Amino acid sequence: MKRGPSSPCDFCGSVQGLQCYPTDVPGADWYACANCVALIRIEDWDSLIDRSVAAYAALRSIPENELNALRQQVESRVKSFRTFCLLPV
Numbered sequence: 001m002k003r004g005p006s007s008p009c010d011f012c013g014s015v016q017g018l019q020c021y022p023t024d025v026p027g028a029d030w031y032a033c034a035n036c037v038a039l040i041r042i043e044d045w046d047s048l049i050d051r052s053v054a055a056y057a058a059l060r061s062i063p064e065n066e067l068n069a070l071r072q073q074v075e076s077r078v079k080s081f082r083t084f085c086l087l088p089v
């Protein structure tokens with residue numbers, strides 16, 4: 001997962017007000033936009049997952065019967081974010 005400095009938000013694909021969340025793995029930093037950062041700050045993971053699923057569904061026009069699978073993917077992404085990111089305190 002190598003990305004340049006112009007990477008979009010890892011959760012919703014937005015490029016507004018990006019913040020970098022470093023991990024202890026070089027080159028595997030995460031990026032979150034201002035709206036997602038706000039949810040991360042208050043640890044509202046359910047809202048973050050909802051937001052991410054809605055963004056991906058809109059972006060790729062995911063059929064309704066694949067939304068569950070998409071949600072599971074997003075949930076595991078958020079889980080690995082919480083595991084690997086060095087969250088600012």
Ligand SMILES: [Zn+2]
Nearest residue numbers: 009012033036
């Ligand atoms: Zn975002």
